[in-house]
Amino acid sequence: MLTPPLKEEVEISIFGPGYGECILVHIGFNDWIIIDSCISPSSKEPCAIEYLSGIGVPLDTGVKLVIATHWHDDHIRGIGKTVNSCSNATFVCSDGLLTKEFITFIKAYGARPGLTEGVNEFDIVLKSLETSHRTPKYASAEKALWKRNGPNVKPTCCITALSPADFAIHLAKIQLKELFPQENTTKRDVVAPQPNNVAVVIWLEVGDICLLLGSDLENSPDKRHGWAAIVDSNLRPGGIASVFKIPHHGSKNADLPEVWQKMLIKNPLAVMTPFSKGNVSLPTFKDINRIKSQTSEGYITAPPRVKRVKKPKIVEQFVKGATKSIYQVNSFFGHVRFRADLKSQPINWKTELFQSATSLNSLEW
Amino acid sequence: MQLARFEQYDQERLRIASDNSDINNSEEEGKILYMDRKWKVITNPDVTSYGQLTFQECGFIAPQEEAPVDSKINSTYIDIDNKSNLLQKEIPESPIVWYPLKHQKTTMFTSLKKWRGVVLKTYKDCFLCRLVDQDGNSPDEEAEILLTEISDEDLQLIDIGAVFYWSIGYQINPSGTRTRSSIIRFRRLPVWRSEELSEAQKKAEKTLITLGIT
Known part of the structure; x- marks a missing residue:
């Protein structure tokens, strides 16, 4: 597992869940991009840091971008340490988040360690950026975030945000303004509001390879935002992607058939992380079948359903009496890795599965 | 952080102690905040309030970060990692006092x-x-x-x-x-105070300037 990619190899590594998701992309020539963050259950370190350190990548020079696609706990655990460690990387987050209202909200809650993990992580990020005098970059639809010019020495690489759309940013700003506490109201943990209007979808081109990384963006009945706005945009980069990070853990409300038809090759490599909240487990059996109808190359970092770890009998008796239902948050952890040689034509992907990761075709229900 | 840890690990025992009327009839006349086999923490009857906070606010539930008060509280408050040192120190204005217990039976x-x-x-x-x-x-x-x-x-x-x-x-x-x-x-968390919100706004403005966000 701990073998670095070759210089002219592209790698996409997806880690999760352990309650979370993190994507690492090697864009060739020892340049890396980190998208979101989750914690490794074994080392308790951010997955990206653990993996990159393990294969000998210098974090200060090797990592070019750290992107937080949104601020939900399951996408941001450990991102503070990641931004700290990758001291020369540019930090990117949604345009909807870099507002006076959101930063004031972070400063109010961030001063209360122990509460509200997503907010605490964002507070660490802001402090790290301040200390190192780095200016964060806003991500919004059709905005180029990073570019490496080629093709003489290194292949061209261009990273573009496909969301949030302007209208979603407007909605996010209203939504986040309402989170700011009012005087004399009781202090509480912050529960991220729904729907998620700030999710940053990434389009990544390196040489002839395109990747579509779907974050948690969902469909919206209003075509001014959500997946419909991306598909309909005539400003988004052209090309079709051969790798798709399936949005929002494979849920139906994040799946738009036009994305498969217009933005992806036939039978693309598709990967996702599972998610659970109360009695909701994603992806569902129907979701998996729907995705399998689009590609035979679907992968997931861990099985979507887990059995609860039983506690002592007396504890179980009380739990049974006091609850209507109880579910264990997905504690499995896995890593899906795709690698391809930038020079090979046609592109030939090599897929590797580690720990709990599995193919959708071999999932048992 | 010490206060936060105290609250996090001992809240239930602390409540049991304070809710138990037998235990509350203490000879020291202070209100019992916490008790285990070895230690009893009571309010100092000579100190009736501390700044704007009641004992309940600062002793039971409010971590330091939520109660920016006189720095004396921070220096004299519960150091759960070093109870013995605290006992040996003479802190006349401390709002709480630790008492060692040897034989008293408690819930x-x-x-x-x-x-x-x-x-x-x-x-x-x-x-x-x-x-x-x-x-x-x-x-x-x-x-x-x-x-x-x-x-x-x-x-x-x-x-x-x-x-x-x-x-x-x-x-x-x-x-x-x-x-x-x-x-x-x-948890009975305190309310947001206007000073805290103003402080957050000031910090945010400073951050926005430092990061070059307009």
Whole structure:
């Protein structure tokens, strides 16, 4: 597992869940991009840091971008340490988040360690950026975030945000303004509001390879935002992607058939992380079948359903009496890795599965 | 951080101690805030208030970060990692006092499992919450807890984002009787004060300038 990619190899590594998701992309020539963050259950370190350190990548020079696609706990655990460690990387987050209202909200809650993990992580990020005098970059639809010019020495690489759309940013700003506490109201943990209007979808081109990384963006009945706005945009980069990070853990409300038809090759490599909240487990059996109808190359970092770890009998008796239902948050952890040689034509992907990761075709229900 | 840890690990025992009227009839005349086999923490009867905070606010539940008060509190407050040093120090204005206990029998609670919970959604007869194992031994869980399990005084505290602790274990009475027990207690967090919100705004403005965000 701990073998670095070759210089002219592209790698996409997806880690999760352990309650979370993190994507690492090697864009060739020892340049890396980190998208979101989750914690490794074994080392308790951010997955990206653990993996990159393990294969000998210098974090200060090797990592070019750290992107937080949104601020939900399951996408941001450990991102503070990641931004700290990758001291020369540019930090990117949604345009909807870099507002006076959101930063004031972070400063109010961030001063209360122990509460509200997503907010605490964002507070660490802001402090790290301040200390190192780095200016964060806003991500919004059709905005180029990073570019490496080629093709003489290194292949061209261009990273573009496909969301949030302007209208979603407007909605996010209203939504986040309402989170700011009012005087004399009781202090509480912050529960991220729904729907998620700030999710940053990434389009990544390196040489002839395109990747579509779907974050948690969902469909919206209003075509001014959500997946419909991306598909309909005539400003988004052209090309079709051969790798798709399936949005929002494979849920139906994040799946738009036009994305498969217009933005992806036939039978693309598709990967996702599972998610659970109360009695909701994603992806569902129907979701998996729907995705399998689009590609035979679907992968997931861990099985979507887990059995609860039983506690002592007396504890179980009380739990049974006091609850209507109880579910264990997905504690499995896995890593899906795709690698391809930038020079090979046609592109030939090599897929590797580690720990709990599995193919959708071999999932048992 | 010390205060926060005190609150996090000992809230249930602290409440049991303070709710028990027998224990409260202490010869030291202060109100008992916490008690275990070796230690009793009482309010200092010579100090009736501290700044704008009541003893309950600063002693039971409010971590330092939520109560920016006179720095004396920070320097004289509970140092749970170094109780003996605290005892040896003479701190006349300390709002609390630690007393060593040798033979007094108390109501004890032996926890078998303890979670920190956050309310995610409320329903008519229950609420959805995330449970984080305080020992770090089990993965997080999400449960729908019935409202019938919540005491009347805590019911009004149930709202999205509200924090509670759930302990399951044995309560051991002074007579030695063991009773199985499940205790769900909601944190009584203080309210946002205008000074805290203004402070946050100032910090945000400074951050925006430093980061070059317009």
